[in-house]
């Protein structure tokens with residue numbers, strides 16, 4: 090057993106401070122365990138979100154030593170042993186209290202996406218026929234756990250606060266899930282361009298780096314969507330290039 | 338429907354008021370499915386949940402959803418699913434619910450697909466199904482080991498797009514009646530600690546389970562038995578509370594993840610259980626009556642796993658959960674377990690690494706990251722973990738209405754479908770089958786009730802005063818200390834094996850904790866204060882825990898999930914009897930109730946099934 094120091098943001102949006110706590114560390118402990126320990130032993134009003142404690146629900150997001158992480162999947166023994174561990178709330182969202190942030194903008198973004206619309210059924214019993222490779226393609230995006238870590242790291246939201254104009258990488262992933270869905274027929278290209286604000290993304294790939302589900306957000310979701318938008322919205326030069334590429 | 342500042346109250350006790358035809362408490366699979374249905378019936382619908390939308394337990398479900406789609410074998414029809422469910426539940430199920438469930442599950446699964454859920458496919462493009470314990474055929478529609486995520490996202494988006502109003506991070510602490518009917522619910526916003534009164538013509542409880550009251554559990558902080566306790570307080574009956582499901586396979590090491598679930602899908606995909614002597618011990622634990630249903634030896638089990646399911650029988654690891662959990666418990670107890678108190682679950686020697694990563698991706702990730710174990714190379718260490726409440730609110734099978742007019746219940750908080758033991762995969766199907774029925778029932782009920790029932794504001798203000806009580810005290814214990822003690826108490830005395838003495842101890846211990854809770858204290862402000870939240874949750878936990886202990890004490894026998902070391906056999910008098918729990922004037926009582934009698938044709942079907950095995 091050893092002790093470690095945790096430096097944790099305590100307070101509200103306007104007013105807060107970093108408070109240090111000492112925690113006994115046992116084998117295999119994750120950052121969320123330490124937060125719970127602090128709650129139980131030292132600060133019962135420390136606000137933290139969590140549910141599954143197994144990387145499945147995306148509730149426990151925060152910044153650990155400045156990196157957006159799921160606190161339930163961050164092993165303490167993986168963090169530099171010679172420094173205190175700093176835990177702060179996701180910076181891209183307003184703080185409600187301590188490590189809990191107001192993530193309602195994400196729910197608004199999700200709601201704005203045109204709903205799933207299936208093609209008519211393939212079989213007389215009203216069901217569909219499609220193949221595992223098609224499921225796998227969409228599952229890359231459907232496995233998103235809505236932890237909002239990618240939203241947190243994206244400079245368009247984090248530094249420029251464009252929550253109204255840009256749905257962010259998480260919801261471009263959601264759109265990609267629909268777009269690759271084997272039986273969905275809705276066209277979301279105008280939506281992605283106009284409401285979704287996909288143009289704000291300048292492909293820095295920071296989102297891909299932090300995704301705990303290892304979704305290749307930029308390359309597999311955003312870039313193909315950008316191409317779709319361009320295709321659809323008739324950029325003559327782009328079309329020409331594509332035609333040349335296709336025929337050449 | 339309406340939202341306004343009417344109602345009111347004075348000083349610190351002000352609250353806002355929101356009004357709907359139907360209020361659904363809980364946004365897991367059951368609550369969302371109910372909300373979608375009630376909305377489709379034309380009701381104005383609100384859904385309240387303690388966490389953010391999409392984070393309820395349903396999101397964590399791994400293995401799959403059971404429905405007799407008959408893709409692998411055309412013989413798998415609802416009758417077989419019905420029979421398996423009744424058999425798994427040892428006949429203590431409400432046969433009407435088991436029948437509705439088996440008949441409607443396929444419709445609900447196809448409906449999920451029509452709403453955008455994606456399930457893994459067969460080579461010819463249909464829904465692929467995976468074998469699970471107690472199911473005669475491969476019956477679980479699934480997507481890898483993330484079935485719950487797929488389900489909750491689908492339902493969540495459907496509900497939001499249908500225009501259901503969602504009130505997130507809001508916890509309901511009290512229900513109110515107008516005369517004998519349901520009239521409203523008081524909640525607080527977790528963010529601010531302010532209060533909100535929901536007035537409604539019908540209320541659906543879809544609050545899930547209560548496993549947080551045990552030390553070793555797969556359940557999150559949300560599972561504090563709120564719905565069970567709220568229903569009792571409103572005058573409804575609980576049924577079958579003693580049948581707490583201990584899932585056979587929870588993680589055991591490191592301590593940080595003790596109890597975290599290891600999906601039954603591992604065994605469904607061929608995983609085997611061994612003790613430290615290398616023995617595949619499940620062969621020794623098959624109940625005599627079922628032995629013919631399972632492989633005689635490892636060779637036969639292997640052929641079955643490799644795909645020849647017509648000529649071979651299933652591996653013994655796929656017997657019902659109560660049997661597997663007790664077997665593991667016994668192996669460990671008798672000294673054949675690992676130093677950490679588990680046994681080995683091995684998939685690495687059965688399937689290649691690619692297959693394991695594709696079919697069990699989150700298990701792979703969970704073990705690698707949290708335990709440092711690569712399950713494609715090494716066995717996992719597992720032991721039973723508290724998992725699921727089969728007991729719950731007694732409801733009408735058709736509409737899910739409780740004995741209190743206007744109060745409905747669906748999903749894990751409701752009782753009847755599972756009897757003495759739930760089959761894996763039968764919960765996710767339960768949620769959509771009975772969620773749909775509850776939503777329908779509640780909407781019909783709301784349409785029948787003319788005006789919104791009245792809520793007595795004096796009662797609301799009294800409830801608020803009580804809720805704020807612990808802030809007033811300048812000294813007292815921390816709620817976390819009390820919660821911790823309760824969890825030890827339940828684990829030690831109301832666990833996988835029980836005794837009359839231990840159960841009495843638990844009941845006495847709960848009473849003492851209740852007294853200490855009344856004197857305990859909360860520090861800090863009302864804004865997002867987990868200490869206060871835990872103080873409030875503890876009231877529910879104590880009530881629900883007491884209901885479990887009392888049910889278990891009353892049932893002086895062992896059957897299904899209830900194992901009494903002091904009466905280890907099934908007693909014939911209890912064969913067709915359930916225990917009901919009731920609360921009146923603050924006193925909890927139990928009484929036996931006969932299970933509804935099955936019509937002759939169904940009975941012979943089930944009996945036939947018993948004979949054949």
Ligand SMILES: Cc1cc2nc3c(=O)[nH]c(=O)nc-3n(C[C@H](O)[C@H](O)[C@H](O)COP(=O)(O)OP(=O)(O)OC[C@H]3O[C@@H](n4cnc5c(N)ncnc54)[C@H](O)[C@@H]3O)c2cc1C
Nearest residue numbers: 363364365367387394395400401509545748749762764765
């Ligand atoms: C790790 C894990 C894996 C599982 N795998 C499977 C599987 O493969 N197959 C299967 O069939 N079953 C599985 N189960 C069981 C199944 O997931 C649950 O039984 C089921 O999801 C419960 O759904 P529900 O809708 O009843 O409740 P939940 O999904 O738990 O939702 C409960 C809701 O009620 C809300 N709530 C509770 N109390 C209050 C209150 N006081 N005020 C306001 N809101 C409240 C919560 O916030 C939440 O939104 C698994 C369970 C776990 C824990």
Ligand code: SF4
Nearest residue numbers: 243290292293294296
């Ligand atoms: S790639 Fe685009 S979405 Fe991702 S972080 Fe960069 S700007 Fe944001």
Ligand code: SF4
Nearest residue numbers: 233234236237239300
């Ligand atoms: S895409 Fe990845 S990082 Fe973004 S919300 Fe989903 S899981 Fe989290």
Ligand code: FES
Nearest residue numbers: 141142146147161
């Ligand atoms: S608590 Fe669910 S992802 Fe961390």
